Each structure stands twice: as C-alpha cells, then as structure tokens.
Amino acid sequence: MRKPDTRACAILVLLSAVPWCRAEVPLDTLKLPPGFHVAVYADQVPDARELALGPDGTVFAGSGRAGKVYALIDADHDGRAETVRVVASGLQDPIGIAFHAGDLYVGAVSRIFVLRDIQHHLDARPKPELVTDRLPDETRHGGRFIAFGPDGRLYVPVGAPCNICDPGKDYARLLSMRADGSDWRDVALGIRNTVGFDWQPGTKQLWFTDNGRDLLGDDLPSDELNRVTRAGEHFGYPYCHQGDTPDPEFGNGKSCRDYTPPVAELGAHVASLGMRFYTGSMFPDAYRGAVIVAEHGSWNRSRKSGYRVVAVKVDGARVTGQDVLVDGFQHDERARGRPVDVLVMPDGALLVSDDLAGAVYRISWSKPVSPTRG
Secondary structure, eight states: OOOOOHHHHHHHHHTTSOSOOOOOOOGGGOBOOTTEEEEEEESOOTTEEEEEEOTTSOEEEEESTTOOEEEEEOTTOSSSOSEEEEEEOSOSSOOEEEEETTEEEEEETTEEEEETTGGGOSSSOOOOEEEEOOSOOOOTTOOOOOEEOTTSOEEEEEOOSSSSOOOOTTSSEEEEEOTTSOOOEEEEESOSOOOOEEEOTTTOOEEEEEOOOSSSOTTOSEEEEEEOOSTTEEOOTTTEETTTEEOTTTOTTOOGGGSOOOSEEEEETOOEEEEEEOOOSSSOGGGTTOEEEEEOOOSSSSSOOOOEEEEEEEETTEEEEEEEEEBOSEETTEESOOEEEEEEOTTSOEEEEETTTTEEEEEEEOOOOOOOOO
C-alpha cells in the first residue's frame, strides 16, 4: 500500500485519526556538497527524534507521538541497520535519550526513566525505572532532549510553556542533576526552547541551540546558537531575542546589553534542534570541530525556511561561517522530510534522524574522483 503523502499525514495527525504517519523517504531530492553521500541507515523508525550511541555500536532513537524507544542494529557493519527493535513503549513523548554507564536514560515530559544495562537486554525489554517525576507536565515545549555532560551529570531542558510569556523561575531554563535524579542545579536561564546541546571538545564548554519566538513576521527573530560560560547565565528570553531585539511586549524597561547574546544567528523560524560537534575524521578538515545542526523547518513563514542540516564552522569561541551540509528536505514549499538530530559515528559518518519520514540517514564522505583527460 502506498504511504500517505506529507499533506495527508498532517491532516490525519491534526484530526487525531492516527498518532503518526510516515512520508516517503526523500533521498531523490537531498543535495550535498561534492564528495558527500547519503544513504538510509534505517527507515522503520516512526517519528525518529534524538539519537544515542551505545558502547557496542547500537544506535538508539527516541520518538515523539509514537511513544517508543528503538534500537537500530547494524550487526554486519555495512552502514545500514538491518534490525530495528522496540526497547520501550507506552511513554509520553520520549524524544530524548542519553547513554550513561551502560544504561539508557529516557526523557518523557515530566518524567525521566532509565533502562538498565540495555545493550544486554535488547531481546527482552527491561522495565523502565523512574529517575524523577518532578519535571513540569506541560506538553508545549515539554519534549526533553537530554545528555550527560563531561561532569557525569544529566542535563535537562525545561522550555517555556508558551510562544511568548514570562513563565517564572521553573521554566525557560537548562538544568542538571545527578544520574539518580537528585541535586538539581540551574545551568542557564532565559532559554525559550532548546532541543539540542553538546560540549565543545577541548574547552568542554556547553553550546546549545534555542528556538526563537513566533508571530513577529517572516524574518524575526533568529534561532540562536549559544555558548555557556558560567552557571546561571541568562540568554534573554522573554525580554530580548537574538541578542539585539527587545520583545515588543516583555522587553519594555529591559536592555539587551544585560543578557548574553548568541555566538551565531541561525535564521528565523528554521527550528534548530539537535546539534553535535563534529569529532570524526572522515569529513574534510574544514568540518573538524564544526557544530552540525539539524533544522526541523518552519511552520509559520510565508515561505518555508530550514528543512536542512547546517555546519557552523568555529574557531575556539568564534563562529567563522555557516555551510549547508544537506538540503532538499522540502521541495516547492512541500516538506518531504524534517531533520531532528545528528550523531557522529565511530567511523566519522554522520547520522541524521527525520521524524516525518520515520528514517535515519547516514552521511559519509569520500574524496571525489577527478575526471581523466583523454
């Protein structure tokens, strides 16, 4: 049976006729720079969101409406997962997953669970153990991209439960906790909604994406790429956007100079989500240490923006440029895929999750062959 197209999927989901439906995998429209190649790593991962890598090479994927966590197994190491298994189900929007000491942690809105020793229990699902149930239960910006930092602590975002509001101290922040769910600490404040963060190799400084507010027109404000330099730093929401634009409602009496500006503007409404520093050796030298960002794509612009994967080049703390790594997830104003997260593999290849197509792609590079002259 032919899979529903993108518009049919959107209508069915909005009407709650189905919790999720899958568009065609858009390999034929994807565009990459010379030498780069894209292939399907797995295409049976409904609503694929955050990715995590197990010590044995198994890739795990969280999901949204599907309510499941998947294990993607490439046993023959050929660059495609021949087996996809469900390792947890019945969870509320478990988009975020993170590996720590052999255990897989899952962010599910107000709760965080852990699947103990998961890599040795792929055939028999372990029962999720509750780590904490103290997080807010609002579902707007309630998805939890989670990650363990170099300090061994679990980092968890709490987005603003609105487009624009002053939500108080319990929201619009990034916090950390011990692996057992205790000892909560504020890491950064004034964050509308971060769904991607990583630590820069060498400096171990935390960088994160943040989604700008909606309904200020096509071109304001930009999504942000930010860098945390001290605990409790404030990045402006809801008073100041993109470092230089006071909010028309909440910015009165505030100065953007009082908040930390972004290190880079990523574009208005592109929905910058998952990001990782490229730590592999496969890609050309220009990509080493770059921030790879998955842009999920706009919903409220007159013309779509985002729907691509971008490499933000950095030199220490300074951004030196931005290049498009993968484009073509939308064609003629019609979405055919929506990138969510990226993951650097041990061989240097890059995985990209796509929640619209229910797929994970593998991006690789090989030196282009120069044409021979006769």
